[in-house]
Amino acid sequence: xxxxxxxxxxxxxxxxxxxxxxxxxxxxxxxxxxxxxxxxxxxxxxxxxxxxxxxxxxxxxxxxxxxxxxxxxxxxxxxxxxxxxxxxxxxxxxxxxxxxxxxxxxxxxxxxxxxxxxxxxxxxxxxxxxxxxxxxxxxxxxxxxxxxxxxxxxxxxxxxxxxxxxxxxxxxxxxxxxxxxxxxxxxxxxxxxxxxxxxxxxxxxxxxxxxxxxxxxxxxxxxxxxxxxxxxxxxxxxxxxxxxxxxxxxxxxxxxxxxxxxxxxxxxxxxxxxxxxxxxxxxxxxxxxxxxxxxxxxxxxxxxxxxxxxxxxxxxxxxxxxxxxxxxxxxxxxxxxxxxxxxxxxxxxxxxxxxxxxxxxxxxxxxxxxxxxxxxxxxxxxxxxxxxxxxxxxxxxxxxxxxxxxxxxxxxxxxxxxxxxxxxxxxxxxxxxxxxxxxxxxxxxxxxxxxxxxxxxxxxxxxxxx
Numbered sequence: 001x002x003x004x005x006x007x008x009x010x011x012x013x014x015x016x017x018x019x020x021x022x023x024x025x026x027x028x029x030x031x032x033x034x035x036x037x038x039x040x041x042x043x044x045x046x047x048x049x050x051x052x053x054x055x056x057x058x059x060x061x062x063x064x065x066x067x068x069x070x071x072x073x074x075x076x077x078x079x080x081x082x083x084x085x086x087x088x089x090x091x092x093x094x095x096x097x098x099x100x101x102x103x104x105x106x107x108x109x110x111x112x113x114x115x116x117x118x119x120x121x122x123x124x125x126x127x128x129x130x131x132x133x134x135x136x137x138x139x140x141x142x143x144x145x146x147x148x149x150x151x152x153x154x155x156x157x158x159x160x161x162x163x164x165x166x167x168x169x170x171x172x173x174x175x176x177x178x179x180x181x182x183x184x185x186x187x188x189x190x191x192x193x194x195x196x197x198x199x200x201x202x203x204x205x206x207x208x209x210x211x212x213x214x215x216x217x218x219x220x221x222x223x224x225x226x227x228x229x230x231x232x233x234x235x236x237x238x239x240x241x242x243x244x245x246x247x248x249x250x251x252x253x254x255x256x257x258x259x260x261x262x263x264x265x266x267x268x269x270x271x272x273x274x275x276x277x278x279x280x281x282x283x284x285x286x287x288x289x290x291x292x293x294x295x296x297x298x299x300x301x302x303x304x305x306x307x308x309x310x311x312x313x314x315x316x317x318x319x320x321x322x323x324x325x326x327x328x329x330x331x332x333x334x335x336x337x338x339x340x341x342x343x344x345x346x347x348x349x350x351x352x353x354x355x356x357x358x359x360x361x362x363x364x365x366x367x368x369x370x371x372x373x374x375x376x377x378x379x380x381x382x383x384x385x386x387x388x389x390x391x392x393x394x395x396x397x398x399x400x401x402x403x404x405x406x407x408x409x410x411x412x413x414x415x416x417x418x419x420x421x422x423x424x425x426x427x428x429x430x431x432x433x434x435x436x437x438x439x440x441x442x443x444x445x446x447x448x449x450x451x452x453x454x455x456x457x458x459x460x461x462x463x464x465x466x
Contacts, residue, residue, distance in 0.1 A: 080115025
């Protein structure tokens with residue numbers, strides 16, 4: 001997210017505290033009815049915008065590349081900046097692609113990936129006039145009737161919405177007001193049509209892409225992005241996360257102001273948290289917050305089956321002495337009970353050295369497989385898992401090992417279920433936090449009791465798990 005400048009807040013005239021009618025329908029978005037002809041024309045226009053955006057990024061890269069001396073890291077940074085330029089120009093869907101890519105340190109060159117992290121918290125804001133218009137439309141009252149003060153400069157700007165600091169009238173409470181970007185609904189709808197079409201064509205042209213479930217993953221991704229742009233969904237997710245973690249004081253989610261929430265506006269407590277880079281200077285118990293983060297992700301995946309799917313450092317804050325606050329709850333993933341148990345079974349078998357079970361679970365649950373020699377496949381998986389066990393859980397990086405497992409699956413023409421991408425992303429964030437701040441802590445060690453609980457088994461003693 002983008003830190004704001006220091007513009008003065010807008011003082012609002014003294015008026016009685018607000019009373020509310022139900023929020024009005026959203027002010028912006030796709031038309032209620034659309035003829036096939038109009039839709040086809042809109043898709044064509046959006047496709048042209050995407051092509052132009054890609055061409056603009058390519059020109060920017062070529063201009064910068066010509067002045068480089070051949071240093072690979074400089075070329076990677078130039079390519080990363082070109083991708084950031086394209087994603088920012090094309091809007092929410094593409095920014096989300098870049099944000100997710102920026103977390104994949106296991107797949108991307110470091111210099112390239114670091115440039116993509118600019119998409120996590122440096123998205124350009126939209127004008128305050130649009131903010132005012134959206135709030136006043138949704139609640140049917142002037143901004144000044146709702147807030148005592150409202151900062152016109154956002155404290156954060158992201159791909160779907162931006163956040164302003166304000167003081168809620170009548171309660172004198174400082175709140176964060178999240179307002180959806182104008183015209184985003186129509187753009188995301190069009191991007192969905194284009195991306196699904198392209199993924200289907202690519203799977204037909206490049207059959208090996210079926211092994212990574214490209215169309216299924218893109219369908220899941222588009223569904224999640226569409227879900228995220230409706231802020232009522234984020235309010236529902238917030239309530240569900242708060243219920244799931246009601247008994248854990250160190251795992252927190254912002255408290256909502258329900259009467260000031262609509263489909264395009266979300267109002268919540270303002271979290272005065274600490275960013276990761278400031279932890280040591282602000283008196284936070286680093287080990288405690290890492291343990292809380294690892295615990296939270298394990299419970300989300302293996303016990304609740306309800307996972308924050310937009311985890312990156314920009315969406316985490318820390319509150320002394322040792323609490324972690326999860327922000328931006330619009331993008332979530334849900335695991336069906338069978339998928340949750342299968343995932344727990346896979347990782348439990350990996351952690352306890354049961355290679356044959358790992359091989360069988362991947363094979364039996366594959367949506368698509370063309371394995372010519374199951375015995376050779378099983379043998380390679382068993383050898384891999386035995387190597388993991390020899391190294392021990394304390395040295396195990398789960399997300400790196402899952403990536404290696406996926407390489408084996410691809411070689412033997414077995415497709416992993418698409419929900420594994422979401423699981424791996426959440427675990428990667430938790431594991432990355434631990435490696436940066438408390439390298440002696442292990443996500444694998446933390447996960448084993450939750451894996452056992454999900455499977456209805458007793459947790460193995462440390463010696464058995466390592």
